[in-house]
Amino acid sequence: MWLALTEQGFEMSNKVTLSLIVVTYNSQDTIKECLGALIRQCTSADEILVYDNGSVDNTAKILEDYASKVSLYLAPNNSGFSYACNWCTKKVSQTSHLAFINPDVVVGIDLVHRARGAFDDRSVSLVGFFCKGKNGLQDKNFRRYPSILSGLLTIIDNVILRFNIKCNSSFNLKKHYLDGSCMFVDRSMFVRANYFQDFFLYGEDVILCDFLKQKGIKAIYYSDVSYLHLRGASSSSIPGERSWSMLPNMTYSELFYLCRRSLLSRGAYLILKFIELLSLVMVSTLFWRKNKIKREFYRKRLLLFIQYSLAFLIQGKGFTKPEFHVGPEKLNGEI
Template sequence: MDVSILIVNYNTRELTMNCLDSVYASKTDYTYEVIVVDNASTDGSTAAIEERFPEVKLIPNNDNVGFAKANNQGMDIASGRYTLLLNSDTIVQPDTLQTMVSFMDEHPGVGASGCKVILPDGSLDKACKRGFPTPSASFYYAFGFSKLFPHNPRFNQYQLGYLDPNEAYPVDCLVGAFMLVRQEVIQQVGKLDETFFMYGEDIDWCYRIKQAGWEIHYYPATYIVHYKGASSRRKPYKIIYEFHRAMAVFHRKHYRQQYSWLTNTAVYTGIALKFTLSLLKNKLLPSPRAITRPANSTYNQAKPEVK
């Protein structure tokens, strides 16, 4: 088996079905298996997947165990040379698997790679190529310096906005919506850290992969579409909490020993302040709604020119 594709589903039946449709429409010489881990969905996801995609290896959980643990469950039964983390709210292109696996086969020093990730409006999902969230990178990002000086590497350490999204290069970290990882890497550095519930586990994994001496590459020769939840609408409290908790967990795990108590205090205070402001802002937004791919959209969209 060349690729084990892991998809975590939690009450995203239509999105997951669309994602699976796009995967099985792939044009590739490589063999692949699809493993879906369902985190106790109540929207009929498991029955729909079993009926429409009987070839999928389905792992139903009795509880929502989170993104990291669910993916680890998938890795436990995966048999591919590569493992692909793929979000349920994505659409892959027919050439995506072929392009990315070929890239990895041709570059044995690359431990993990990611393609271009675009949003439905054609803009870049900036999380698909990032630097590590060091205290300085986080400061410049949080206080808007990266937007004020988009072409300055010093102020764009996190989102790497000064780099051309249409060119390939090594990066610090990718996004868990699409991350292709060698089996040898997983054996060496371990699976996802389950301390992270649904945010931060991808950055932590990339950090450990690079610490082990592997390269991580952004390769935009192909792309996927990421149908993220509407950021302009109200989010459940747990999502906001876990997003900010992940920041603190990552800093404590990887950076606390490298910085002074003053810097660490400033980081944790900043996270707490951002969490509070996010809660207040969230209360003013409309209620959430389901995000689905339009029924008449196609998988093989024209490749966008992201600038």
């Protein structure tokens, strides 16, 4: 049930109204900073919605202290990020724009205001911001869409970023998808996209951005306003470090995105991706002998890729693994 509403029955107007959605799961270490930064920047017409996915730590208890300032839903089970975002979106039918904010994100000064101002231009449907990691350095939050050559191009992009090579590497929706950790989007366009894909975790941002790209919408990315992202705070015991427990979801979501390509394209992708992953395994073995975690990551990634490859190649658009999706009975039963 809803424990509290920040703003009830606000009047519809031509002004931009924001519903900021935060989905939590075992987020006790970061949620206070996350909500504190959002609350300080929201207006009376905005609403913060927090959906807790059945946390087993102290997250729910912490959230109850914010019940007078946010709209809070405590779910009994973990239904995944996409389901929670879609559930919240249907609860705020009057709002004009949405923001999806991870619980391990701390928005910088003026970020919400800048997003609101960007949407004053009615042609703008997507807004993103510069991302920093816990070390204060850039944590690139846009990536190339999965494709036959995306692996090679991503390596080149990472080299450019690593050595600060001067190059036009700004966000471009035609080439990049925006990380869903801090994303502002026009609600009507999000609904037209049929909400987030029903993944349990990872990959929903790729498919949404691909839809927006196909619609030719205008996207804005601000490099002079940033947010802090402590990646993996809900899935890792150490905030700021990724957890590789969701590696199967990450591997599957990329293949799912590409499964509607032609047989020839799927085959070419598999060959080039296999070469890329095998090379990374060899490089990690030779040069990162002391970094057991990184070596194990690349090895597991290669094994998962091989495990899913045959079904991906043969089944094409029929390629699906139910364990990575929220079932239709769940989606239809509660939303």
